[in-house]
Amino acid sequence: MTVFPYRLFHAKFDRLLKRIPLIGKILSSIFGIFEILMLEIFRFLDNKFNISTINIVNRYIFKKRWGGKVVPLNVNFDVDTKFLPSQEILELLSRSKVVGIGNCYCRETQRKHSDEPNCDHPIKTCIHIGFGSSLHEIPHKSENLEKVTKEEIKQLLEECDQRGLVHQIIYFPNPEFYYVVCNCCPCCCVVMNKFLKSGSPQMIKSDFIAYSDPNKCNNCGLCEQWCYFGARKLLNEKLTFSPDLCFGCGVCVSKCPEEAIILRKKSQ
Numbered sequence: 001m002t003v004f005p006y007r008l009f010h011a012k013f014d015r016l017l018k019r020i021p022l023i024g025k026i027l028s029s030i031f032g033i034f035e036i037l038m039l040e041i042f043r044f045l046d047n048k049f050n051i052s053t054i055n056i057v058n059r060y061i062f063k064k065r066w067g068g069k070v071v072p073l074n075v076n077f078d079v080d081t082k083f084l085p086s087q088e089i090l091e092l093l094s095r096s097k098v099v100g101i102g103n104c105y106c107r108e109t110q111r112k113h114s115d116e117p118n119c120d121h122p123i124k125t126c127i128h129i130g131f132g133s134s135l136h137e138i139p140h141k142s143e144n145l146e147k148v149t150k151e152e153i154k155q156l157l158e159e160c161d162q163r164g165l166v167h168q169i170i171y172f173p174n175p176e177f178y179y180v181v182c183n184c185c186p187c188c189c190v191v192m193n194k195f196l197k198s199g200s201p202q203m204i205k206s207d208f209i210a211y212s213d214p215n216k217c218n219n220c221g222l223c224e225q226w227c228y229f230g231a232r233k234l235l236n237e238k239l240t241f242s243p244d245l246c247f248g249c250g251v252c253v254s255k256c257p258e259e260a261i262i263l264r265k266k267s268q
Contacts, residue, residue: 010063014174024177029130031066031172032179036105039190043109054190058200067202068168068182068191069175073161076250077208078262087207087265089167093153093181099130100145101156106188118187121163127153127181157183164226166192166249168203175204186228196228206248208263212241216260223252223261 017024042053058064071089085091104125111117128145148156157167160183169178170191184192195203210231212223221234231245232252253261 027173028177028179055200064202066172069204070206070247070249072250076253076263103144110188125183208248211264213260216258226255
């Protein structure tokens, strides 16, 4: 079987990152510093040449090394669920060096360049990760960053959950290394919006899947409206579920008036 040189390189690179995690942390931090500048360049090129720069860059340069992984909030889990610290966002943040909460570039940019906002979700929803405790160690992001307590982070995540925002860790150079936790809406989020339209950048499913209790579900169809990934459909007044499309984000759990949906860990 032929192994293409670039695949061999990426396999070796991932093994190197696993062996020396510090390399991944440094690359992730550097990428995070320049992310906003990069997105501004992409937006300029898109408008100038009517192209999808992210799709091109992701296909030929990043090769799926940049994107988001969905991580649900623990309140949406089955009570008997045992999860790893890397599978639940509050546990994940408790082990991270949080430098502050900053403005969502995607929502802020959309409102800056449009007469009408796409949504009414708040701007300050991005939780930034870094090596140091000083906000000024990320210079161009320092202006809007606020230091917050763990309780404030928890409250922010719960509010975003109720609003139907999808929690994502934005990663680079592979899903093991992340530099920001975002609370994303499909109408504004660069990663999520582009993924839903074209599959680029890459979005990775959580380790969980939504389960509906047929004894509680009354087929109201509300979860269909909140399933951004098309996993839930109301056909002939009967709810149908496509597990292959479910990202395990937990939005449907928060929105179900009958509390008929929970997240369960995927079977291995």
